[in-house]
Structures are given as structure tokens and as C-alpha cells.
Amino acid sequence: MGYPGKVDVSVTYKVRGGELHFCYSGVTDKPTLLSMTNHAYWNLKGHQAGDVLDHVLMVSASRTTATDESLAITGELPEVAGTHLDLREPRLLQEAVNAGGPIDRNYCLDRTGGGDFLAARLVGPNKVTMEVWTDQPGLQVFTGSNIGTTGPGTWWQGKGAEWKQFGAVCLEPQLWPDGVHHSHFQSPVLRPGETYSHHSWHVFKVED
Numbered sequence: 001m002g003y004p005g006k007v008d009v010s011v012t013y014k015v016r017g018g019e020l021h022f023c024y025s026g027v028t029d030k031p032t033l034l035s036m037t038n039h040a041y042w043n044l045k046g047h048q049a050g051d052v053l054d055h056v057l058m059v060s061a062s063r064t065t066a067t068d069e070s071l072a073i074t075g076e077l078p079e080v081a082g083t084h085l086d087l088r089e090p091r092l093l094q095e096a097v098n099a100g101g102p103i104d105r106n107y108c109l110d111r112t113g114g115g116d117f118l119a120a121r122l123v124g125p126n127k128v129t130m131e132v133w134t135d136q137p138g139l140q141v142f143t144g145s146n147i148g149t150t151g152p153g154t155w156w157q158g159k160g161a162e163w164k165q166f167g168a169v170c171l172e173p174q175l176w177p178d179g180v181h182h183s184h185f186q187s188p189v190l191r192p193g194e195t196y197s198h199h200s201w202h203v204f205k206v207e208d
């Protein structure tokens with residue numbers, strides 16, 4: 001793909017009770033770019049159960065990385081206060097989308113140090129809850145606005161299920177995107193002798 005170095009990566013998935021862990025690592029032979037995540041789609045109501053606009057989402061972030069009309073990162077870090085992107089308190093996705101449109105944005109997590117951090121909490125109408133924990137500084141939130149609007153018209157996921165617009169949400173822990181072009185972002189450059197490491201996990205439970 002044109003990257004300067006050869007990168008050897010591994011991803012380990014672990015299931016521990018109601019937890020799903022993602023452990024990423026990588027090494028390179030030349031300075032190159034690396035920021036790994038997963039693009040899983042989540043609908044806590046289950047298989048073929050409609051859209052996720054009736055889910056409630058909280059994201060622990062006061063700012064996002066702004067984008068232009070082409071979704072390219074501008075380097076600005078606007079506050080979410082007073083916008084439809086404000087998810088610091090649990091918010092119905094339908095309300096957020098109605099207020100300002102679909103969400104596809106990297107959130108700058110309000111963490112003050114390293115280690116484990118509760119990045120997000122998603123709650124379905126059935127009280128099934130998914131917490132997203134991570135050691136990364138950012139979280140990409142995508143409300144599935146283009147599901148069913150590209151390609152053949154619908155996306156399929158086994159057992160004949162038909163997935164349409166807003167059928168699932170993605171919550172992707174990561175470095176802030178395009179850091180190679182913005183010196184005030186975390187650097188995504190991995191150098192020989194270094195090991196890329198990223199640990200995120202999801203905690204599933206049912207609220208009372």
C-alpha cells in the first residue's frame with residue numbers, strides 16, 4: 001500500500017466472561033505509519049432487529065478532530081458543547097442525528113494519563129449495555145448512515161438479514177487520525193526497535 005516499512009502485526013481476541021478483548025501489536029523494519037483498530041458494527045437488540053437510533057450513547061470526550069467537506073482532518077479540535085456531537089451525557093442517537101445529522105467523527109477522549117479508560121457506553125432499549133474501554137486517545141464514532149445506501153442497496157450479514165441505514169453503530173478506539181500531518185496530534189510513526197501496542201475491550205452487561 002505504499003508504506004515505507006514492512007510491518008509484522010498481530011491481533012489477539014480474548015473472551016473473558018462478559019468481556020471481549022482486542023490486543024494489537026506490531027513491529028517494523030523502517031519508520032512507517034501504524035494505528036490499528038476494528039470496524040465492528042454493533043446493534044445491541046440483536047440480529048435483524050431494526051436500526052440503532054433507539055440506542056443511548058455516552059462518549060467521554062469534550063472535543064473532536066474537525067473535518068472539512070471531504071472528511072479530511074483539518075487539525076482543529078472544536079468543543080462538542082452545544083452541538084449534536086455532544087455525547088458526554090447519555091444521549092438518544094435519534095435525538096443526536098435529528099439535531100445535526102449522522103455522526104462520523106473521531107472523538108478526543110478526556111483522559112488525563114495513560115492506562116485504562118472508559119471511552120463509551122452504549123445502551124440498547126432492551127437494557128443490554130456495552131462499555132468500550134481502551135488505552136488509546138481517540139474513538140471514532142460512526143452511526144451507520146451509509147449502510148444500505150451504497151453498493152447493491154443493502155448489506156447482508158448471514159441468515160438472510162437485511163441491514164439498512166443506521167442499522168448499527170461503530171465505536172473504534174484509535175490514535176487521532178492524520179497525525180502525520182498535524183504536529184499537535186499523537187505521532188502514528190512506528191520506528192525500528194519499537195513495538196506498537198494497543199489494548200481495547202468491550203464489557204457487556206444487562207442493566208437492572
